Amino acid sequence: MMTDRRPGRSFKTLTSSETSGEPNALIRRLEGLESLGTDAKAWLAGIEEAAFSVPARTDLIAEGDAPDGLVVILEGMACRFKLRPGGARQITAYLIPGDLCNLDLALRPRMDHAIATLSPCRVARLDFEALSHLSGDLDIVTRAMRRAALVDDAILREWLVNVGSRSAIRRIAHLFCELLMRFRAVGLARGDSYELPVSQLDLAETTGLSTVHVNRTLQELKRQGLIELRARSLMIRNLARLQTLGEFDAGYLSLGEPIA
Amino acid sequence: MMTDRRPGRSFKTLTSSETSGEPNALIRRLEGLESLGTDAKAWLAGIEEAAFSVPARTDLIAEGDAPDGLVVILEGMACRFKLRPGGARQITAYLIPGDLCNLDLALRPRMDHAIATLSPCRVARLDFEALSHLSGDLDIVTRAMRRAALVDDAILREWLVNVGSRSAIRRIAHLFCELLMRFRAVGLARGDSYELPVSQLDLAETTGLSTVHVNRTLQELKRQGLIELRARSLMIRNLARLQTLGEFDAGYLSLGEPIA
DNA sequence: CGCAATCTTGAGAATGCTCAAAAGTGGTGG
DNA sequence: CCACCACTTTTGAGCATTCTCAAGATTGCG
Structure with missing residues (x-):
């Protein structure tokens, strides 16, 4: 699960889009994948309330976890990785603002890999309940997130080409x-x-x-x-x-x- | 193991599960991911009718394609791959019987990679229409296929670890x-x-x-x-x-x- | 100011690559 | 049924990329 940090803690909130009326990174990201209506954007803007800060080099989700919410990166960088027996770490994805950590939470029992921050991050957790009740104008959000997951797959394939042959x-x-x-x-x-x-x-x-x-x-x-x-x-x-x-x-x- | 199948059309019928009442590879694969009802199995058994044979080293889907159906491997082996400028090929996945080539066809405009047979294959193409109308007892099939896609993702991550660090x-x-x-x-x-x-x-x-x-x-x-x-x-x-x-x-x- | 992490540099070594050619295999047409 | 051809597998030899080990320089943070 998420490491011992409660939402309330403020780790010196940086000057960020949080304070202005600008769309957050998640909105910008999803808007590049589907045209979001104003209500969808409003709903997505609401995640700021659940946002919290996490220091660098901290686990967000451990291997074997069964997270109960969708974790979104709002600021900073994180990564997916797997550990080899000897302790060697292979990073399999970078997560940047607007990226989703575990979109498949509804279908996947446990994580087959872990997620950790690389830099200090601001992160939000979307309740699984809230997500599964998105409907009407809002299920465009679900579609956009699914598309984001497909892009993640494409990135992963490209990384395999990169590492495998360049x-x-x-x-x-x-x-x-x-x-x-x-x-x-x-x-x-x-x-x-x-x-x-x-x-x-x-x-x-x-x-x-x-x-x-x-x-x-x-x-x-x-x-x-x-x-x-x-x-x-x-x-x-x-x-x-x-x-x-x-x-x-x-x-x-x-x-x-x-x-x- | 029910047999609700019409006697197979023969494309030079090999000795294969096709002629017996056995469940095909797709059924076996999905059954390992979700418990399928008899109607779901019956529906899946029907894909045999649309099956056809493809020789080895033949493209099934080209990069940039926008396939109009879901391609399933029933026999033989195929692969996903990407070509590098110089012509070098990196295989990013093996597709074995029961595997789905392009599950995300509804959301992905064009393939970012290609798929080709490695050995002679028997392959089926499921109509997009048919798939999107699966409902009731049959949408368990959709769930199982989504789970299969998640396993494919996990395999891809493991391949990245393999190639990146072993x-x-x-x-x-x-x-x-x-x-x-x-x-x-x-x-x-x-x-x-x-x-x-x-x-x-x-x-x-x-x-x-x-x-x-x-x-x-x-x-x-x-x-x-x-x-x-x-x-x-x-x-x-x-x-x-x-x-x-x-x-x-x-x-x-x-x-x-x-x-x- | 000092520690800890990170970055940099040197040098030797190993894993894996390229080029090249020979040997084996399977399919096909005459 | 054999001969041939293309493809695949195998082997040799030299070489390049990248690794490991080790130590020193730098940076950032408390």
Whole structure:
């Protein structure tokens, strides 16, 4: 279940969309997948009330859990991962604001993998009851969430291609391109830059490389003038070349206009 | 085991479950996920009528397609894959009898990957209309199919772990264990043996290894007395040791008793 | 200011790759 | 029924990418 943190705790609330009237990341994300009506948006805006903060490197859902609510990332980054017998960790997905942790909770008895924060996060838990009673104008929300799950599947397949067959430098290039597009979709990129609050160890556990090699590969990307990366902030200096290098084609992210 | 089926049309009828009153692979697969009523089974048995044969190495669904029906594998093996710019192919899933190719057809505009047969297959196409009108006792079928999709997701995550972090010999050991369990679930394993109609090139494209290294790794598995593999038929000689080597834990396959 | 985590660098080693060619297999048409 | 052809499997040899180990530099946080 969720680790010992109660909703009430305030972990120094950052300046965030929470205080303004802007749509939260979940709304932005789902709006890219289905056209949401005003009532749907209003309903989704309500999740802010249930939001709470979680520090970095904290389990959100453990392997074997049977969560009783749908967990949504509103700010920060989290990841899905599996542990191998020796303790090695393979990250199988990044969760960014607007992403859903366990959409299939209704059908899946227990989690086959775990979810943990990478950076400090703001998170909401949607009650299973509330979700299953969405109907009428609101079941567009369910459809949008299902579509989001399909995009997650597509991302996972793309990661398998990445790790299964691309060289180190291409893997990282591809990952950085994907994250740019995903952050853009929820309004969290400025131009070709975004915050990437993960360590090189995290990148290593994502790409199937050693930390040492991740480090050297990042240096090579910088040397080639493709990226700048300092203080957990990534600036892509030459997106076209980075895309070519990473063999990146955004089609699998379904970022076109919302399909009718 | 009722027989409510019309005597099969013959596409050069092989000796197969088709001619007997046995449940087809789809029924067996879904029955492992939900308890099906007799009417659900009868409905599923009807797909035999729409079955047709496809030779090996033939595309079933191309990337970019928007299929108008749900494709089901009844016999043989197929795979999902993506092609990289240079032509390299990464296989992202094996489809065995009882598996569904494109369950999300209602929500996904176009396929982000392709599906092709590996061996000669018998395949059925379920009309989208027919599926969307399943209701009452039959919507248990929909539930079972959704659960099957979740298992596919879990398998994909496990493959990412496999390719992202295990050594060559562990990767192949893991894959062989997984396939044993999946074939067993649809009654296609005899003891610890099963037909594995894929080439070493296919295995290479699956595991992210070169064909040469696959070949040498298979020899090592034989040398250690873990497997026998000839004429596309795999016999696992020491399942316990193969599981340990492959770090295989069947939990992610949801093969327990059907969950209520 | 100091600890702990993270990043960086060096050097040697291993796993797995490429290229190339030979040997085996199965299907097909003459 | 055999010969041939394409595909697949196997083997050898050298090499590249990436890993491991280890230590030193840097950063961020309390």
